Amino acid sequence: MVDAPANLPNYRYVSRKRRTKEDRRFVSGRGKFVADVEVPGMKHVAILPSPHARANIISIDTSAALALPGVHYVLTGDELGEATSSLFHGLDLPNVIWHPLAVGMTRYAGEWVAAVVADSRYIAEDAAELIEVEYESLPAAVDSEKMIDEDQPLVHPAHGTNVLFRKTWEWGPVADDFASMPNTVSYRARWGRSSTVPIETFGVVAKWDDVNEIMDVWASIQMPQYQDQIAAALRIPMNQVRVHNDVDVGGSYGVKRGIKHTVLVTYLTKKLGFPVRFIEDRLDNMSGGDAHGPDRIFDITMAFDDEGVIKSMKIRALDDVGAYPGRAPLQLGKPMTALCGPYRINSIEYEAISVTSNKTGQVPVRGFGQSPTNFAIETGLERVAKHLGLDRIEVRARNLVRKDEFPWKIPPGSIYDSGDFHAVLDGIIKTSNWDDLVARRDALRAKGRLAGVGIATCLEPGGGNNIFEFLFNPKLEITTFVESVLMKVEPTGAITAVMCTTTSGQGHETLVSTIAGEELERDPDTIRVLHGDSLEALPTRSPVASRMAIVLGTATSKAARDIKSKMITIAAHDLGVEKDQIEYADGEFTVRGNPASKLTWAEICHIAHKQFHRMPPGHELGLQAYAVQQVPGAGGLPDENNEVPLYPCFSFQAHVPLVEIDPDTGKVKVHDYFIGHDCGTAINPDIVRGMIIGGVAHGIGAALYEKFEYDADGQLLAGTFVDYLLPSAHEIPPVVDSEHCTPSPLTSLGQKGSGEGGYLGAPAAIASAVNDALAPFDIEINELPIRARDIEAALYEKTR
Amino acid sequence: MKAAAFDYVRASSVDEICRLLADAGDEERKIIAGGQTLVPLMAMRMARPDMLIDINDVAELAGINDHGDHVSFGAGTRQRAIERSDIVSDRLPLVAKAVRNVGHQQTRNRGTIGGSIVHGDPSAELPMAALALEATMILRAVSGETEMPIDGFFEAAMVTNIEPEQLLTEIRIPVWQDARIGTGFHETSSRQGDFAIVAAAAQVALAEDGKVTRAAISVGGAAPSPVKLHGLEAALIGKSADGFQDIIALVDEEIDAETDVHATAEYRRRVTRKLVSRAIDDAIAEAGK
Secondary structure, three states: OOOOOOOOOOOOOOOOOOOOOOHHHHHOOOOOEHHHOOOOOOEEEEEEEOOOOOEEEEEEEOHHHHHOOOEEEEEEHHHHHHHOOOOOOOOOOOOOOOOOOOOOEEOOOOOEEEEEEEOOHHHHHHHHHHOEEEEEEOOOOOOHHHOOOOOOOOOOHHHOOOEEEEEEEEEOOHHHHHHHOOEEEEEEEEEOOOOOOOOOOOEEEEEEEOOOOEEEEEEOOOOOOHHHHHHHHHOOOHHHEEEEOOOEOOOOOOOOOOHHHHHHHHHHHHHHOOOEEEEOOHHHHHHHOOOEOOOEEEEEEEEEOOOOOEEEEEEEEEEEOOOOOOOHHHHHOHHHHHOOOOEOOOEEEEEEEEEOOOOOOEOOOOOOOHHHHHHHHHHHHHHHHHHHOOOHHHHHHHHEOOHHHOOEEOOOOOEEOOOOHHHHHHHHHHHOOHHHHHHHHHHHHHOOOEEEEOOEEEEEEEOOOOOHHHHHOOOOOOOOOOEEEEEEEOOOOOEEEEEOOOOOOOOHHHHHHHHHHHHHOOOHHHOEEEEOOOOOOOOOOOOOOOOHHHHHHHHHHHHHHHHHHHHHHHHHHHHOOOHHHEEEEOOEEEEOOEEEEEEEHHHHHHHHHHOHHHOOOOOOOOEEEEEEEOOOOOOOOOOOOOOOOOOOEEEEEEEEEEEEEOOOOOOEEEEEEEEEEEOEOOOOHHHHHHHHHHHHHHHHHHHHHOOOOEOOOOOEOOOOOOOOOOOOHHHOOOEEEEEEOOOOOOOOOOEOOOOOHHHHHHHHHHHHHHHHHHHHHOOOOOEEOOOHHHHHHHHHHHHO | OOOOOOEEEEOOOHHHHHHHHHOOOOOOEEEEOOOOOHHHHHHOOOOOOOEEEEOOOOHHHOOEEEOOOEEEEEOOOEHHHHHOOHHHHHHOHHHHHHHOOOOOHHHHOOOEHHHHHHHOOOOOHHHHHHHHOOOEEEEEEOOEEEEEEOOOOEEEOOEEOOOOOOEEEEEEEEOOOOOOEEEEEEEEOOOOOOOOOEEEEEEEEEOOOOOEEEEEEEEEOOOOOOEEOHHHHHHHOOOOOOOOHHHOOHHHHHOOOOOOOOOOHHHHHHHHHHHHHHHHHHHHHHHOO
16 A cells, blocks of 8 residues: 555645554553453442343242352342433334333343342352243244234334334435336345444443442443433433543444443442442343344335436335334434435435334444445446446446536435545556456356456445434434544643543544644654543544544644644744744744744743743633534534435445355355545555455455344344354455545545445445356345355256 | 353373262263363353363373374374374375364364364364274273274264263274275365364275275264265265266265254255265375376
């Protein structure tokens, strides 16, 4: 990878290949993860899960568990449900009550029924085995397609139906566009129930101090409004909750949302008077952690002309969020942000249906619903090409928004800020030596193997302006996803920046220090970045939605520019000139045209902190600035047509893999993987590259391996890593990337988001390659993950 | 995922182990060597022995020795040692091919041949190879030493015919003395290093005219236990490289495939035929060189 694209300004630090700030502590084993948090007197929690997908709880006998030496308490749902408020749902669902422990009824196999607090996790697990629960097992609701019309067992009887949300939007003249087009294709695309499954499970430690009335929380968390939700559930003021944001989060990409874990543990510490810790083990995490991802069926029709130019589409998306919805149904809303991908589509009908089932709950996963949607759209592009007998790349090129058309508004209202999609697509055709890949594919085929080359594009919305929530729940009238930074320069000149949220591997310390260093012309390695706790912090909505480079990055620029302006003011006053006569470069403030008349960085810091007599009259002492940054280009509610600009910045990628399939076993091997990407100004190229390659691995998992499979009775069949298959290094090919840079006009340095694109494009690209391999047999598989047995069975049916 | 409480003894001799097993009474006492299977099972409390008897210090339980007509393996011999053994690659090429498919290098560093066989996983590679080649197992107890043929040892998935007081001390795998021998091993798994969905092992001896004079064939993953395909072995005698496809269907009669989260029974049946066919192809081709 090149150091920086040639068209960039001459940055010193930004876009330069520099070591990331966080690596030192991770490589030397000095990260502080939640399981490293030791609070004196801390006790340990183990959970008793329900073995039934759906059952009434008749009775719970905890006496034997309580009698075990070392056991301090056994908590059940009746007590916790009384003492705490229902957890938050994104939808307005007053009759869907959610507590950390089941109350009266269990709604999925693995749901927590009781929690034991003991001197050690070993003893707690011993005691959990001694709890006797009498259940009345009931039939379970498992098949999402049956939830709408068929009589199914009710997951939440008080809600009256298993449909949580169903609404159809129409943007633009859909009927007219369909009538005007000579061709349509209709197809189904299915996204299997997978997720992000980090090596570090969720964990939380809480300590209630009843003298100072403060709840300290250390958690492996990545969630907006975490402290708000803790306070609401416990019915205490928010300033009694202190979330420590300096806990390193060992992987997340959306799923570290342990609010029920946290309410359980904070309730226990408040009740029992000693610190309490709960670290999920793998079994807790997979079946009871409520960390599954989207489980979605798309039925789509596209209308297009004889050249393959798509004019309109109708999308129906049915998503199974499991037993407790939380924010999961809103994952049908985020894809509105880029509902037609990078393509120039004139009108869209979108029906979103969210259903509940007797399965483990769903949480936000990387892209917040965008990856399944992108897979579904790209499947359509493949179908259009096939229908007309056109080249797959050519069909995409004919539909992509052109570089002279930005800013480009799509039917639901998003405004694509900038891009050169054709350059990225052309670039990856060159980088991948497309014709050579096709020749290799054909050589493999000549040897009796199946082989295919895939192509997919994806648009990555970044910035996290969640106004789509309002379209799902008018009570969520939220029009900002704010981010903040506080920056200060010490008397000696050293710079400290305080950010206000946790980090789960995105390298925010590198982000903030690089941008601050660039703006102030100071070495980023000398800039300290702290994670302020939730009481010290300025407003934040957490690092979700590919938004930190955009919003935190712009906030950092603003704060740094404010600092610089203050220093120039001090210099001008001290040197007896006007502000506009001061030039700043390399740590020196010089009077224009008079190089001898200058002050150094250190001298101004000294003045600001210690020399009142040299300060401009009325000027604030010290050198500090804070910036609270609104999401750029956002802020309004939807108009009368339900149109609203959603996320502000749009990154683009094109993916090209080559796969080989064993014709006898159906096993897929990914040989090569090429990506062209454009996320505007890359603050740190290695971090961008890491995000992309990790995203590809994540996407290959969703495409070929990962699924939380359930049987017809609602039992989870993939609750360990023996059965839930994460791709390992063996399954991930070398990834070759080519970098492009179309800066965003909306951010301080032209940066955009980059955390999701690899994952948004890879599933579609792998499916494209597999289906290319199967095309000679007239087989198409549009259900992920595509497993060896699916391919083998399809081949067997065709050739028997 | 914390194991239930257990006692732990680090044994220093085979006699001590046998005494501990004999004295178990109502207790469940389990041997631990590499722990690659037992430890996760204990963590999930699917196994909860009262006592673990650690055999890692017992030197006589490890080692590979060539006895001419067979090679002996101490039960505690690491899979990685088998993988790197010249004796194995020279004398038991089928075992050499099989062991490369066992887990990952990291797990092979700890996992043992004896643990793999006694555990009885239906898709484990070393039991398959040992079964194909008609290994003999040496079982010790306080009451004395017993020799047991491996055919019949595997009872069901994860169930083997070893008595609670018995310790597997040694596995003897016959070395064929035929002039022209070839082997083949094929497996398919979801990911590299996973347990086989289906695996097939074949060893053949050929006459001068290229016809099969002797065949050893087994499959794993295709049934609740590894299966030696006696019918196919017999039918293969007298066949040559291009003349055995018509008898491959015999495989179906000898396996009892099941459906699980990784594959359907139909998949296993069809893929078993294909992989057995590939293994025989390789074996005949190698023997003909």
